[in-house]
Amino acid sequence: MNLGPHADFIVAAYAATLFVIAALIAWVLLDYSAQRRILGDLEERGITRRAQRKVND
C-alpha cells in the first residue's frame, strides 16, 4: 500500500484516533472493575441500599 508523500499525516491521524479510543475503552473497563470491587466490599460489610432492603424485607 502506497500512502504517497503525505503518509506521515495519514498514519498520525489513525494513530491519534486509535490512542483516544483505546484510552476511552481502558477508562470504561477500569472504572467498571473499580465500581464492582467497591460495591462488593460494601455488600460484604453488610451495607445495603434502601431499595435492596425493601426487597429483602
Add this chain to the structure above:
Amino acid sequence: MAVIDLANPTRFLRLVERVLPWLVAATVILFAIGLYRAINAPDDYQQGATVKIMFLHVPAAWLGMFGWALMSIAALGTLVWRHPLADVAGKAAAPLGAAFTFICLVTGSLWGRPTWGTYWVWDARLTSMLILLLLYFGVLALYWTAEEPGRGARGAAILSLVGAVNLPIIKFSVDWWNTLHQPASVLRIGGSTIDPSLLTPLLIMALAFVCLFITLHLAIMRNEILRRRVRSMRLMQAQEMHA
C-alpha cells in the same frame, strides 16, 4: 419488556448486560470491514491518499455533534421529568462527545496541513467545532466539580440546552460564511457528491463508529449507575454510624 420498564435502573442494567456482548461483536466486525475497505479505497484525484483521513474525520465529527444532541434530549428528561436515567445518559454522553470532537479536530488538522497548507484557520466551521469541544469541557467540569451531584446535573442540563444552539451553527457554517472548509458533501439536498468507491467505506466506518458510541455509552451508563449505588450505600452507612 415494555419500554417504560427500562426506566428502572435495575432492569436497565440487566438489559445492558444482555446486549453489550452483541454490540461489541457488531462493532469489531464493522470496524474490520470498514478499515479493510478504507485501506483499499482508491486515492482521490486531487487529494491523493490523504482522503483516507476522511474515514475517521467525518464519522468523528458526526458523533461529536450527535453526543451534544443526545445530551440536550437527556437534559429535557432531567429538567422537565426529573428522570434519574436521563441524567445518567447525559453524563455518559459528555466524555464520549468530547473524545469524538477531539478526534475530529486532530484528524481535521492533520488533513488540513497537506490539503490546505495549514493545520488551523479561524474559519466558521473549525471555530464552531472548537467551541463545541470547549462546551463539552464545561459540562464535564460541572459534573466533576459539583459538591452535590443534583446541582451539577441541573447545571450541566441547562448548559446542554443552551449549547445546542451551536449545532445548527456547525452544520450550516459552511453555507452561511465563506469558509476554507468544504461545503457539505454527504448529508445534503440533492444527494452525496462523493464517488461511491469512497462513499461506501465512509458509510461502513460511520456505522462502526456509531456502534462504538452506543456500546461505550451503555457501558458508561452502567458504570454511572453502579457509582450512584456506591454513593447511596456510603450515605446509608454514614447515617447508621450517626444513629
